[in-house]
């Protein structure tokens with residue numbers, strides 16, 4: 001097993017590095033044996049000899065591709081979701097992990113809203129996805145601040 005990072009790009013939104021492992025064949029070829037639900041036939045993989053799999057979740061590293069509150073909030077929602085999903089003894093659970101709704105639902109709703117906003121090409125100074133007529137910054141961006149920060 002060779003550990004490293006699988007890199008994804010959401011054009012104009014963010015780069016995401018996902019902790020990943022490939023199989024190193026006896027001939028030295030890196031073979032990705034992980035099923036790809038989206039059907040990708042090739043991935044960008046960067047080996048990281050400093051890291052190894054310890055059985056614990058390693059959160060993705062997400063870098064925004066522009067300065068935008070929508071992207072910062074989307075990334076923060078993903079980070080908080082990983083924290084909530086791995087809080088306490090949940091960190092050592094696999095498969096179906098039961099999480100109290102009041103801990104996870106606000107994050108899932110925010111992540112869905114922000115994902116739809118970004119997929120629609122909206123930026124933080126554009127009218128909010130909810131069609132209130134206000135800019136995201138002053139509408140849902142303002143509402144999300146206590147949950148997701150600046």
Ligand SMILES: [Zn+2]
Nearest residue numbers: 128130139140
């Ligand atoms: Zn709104």
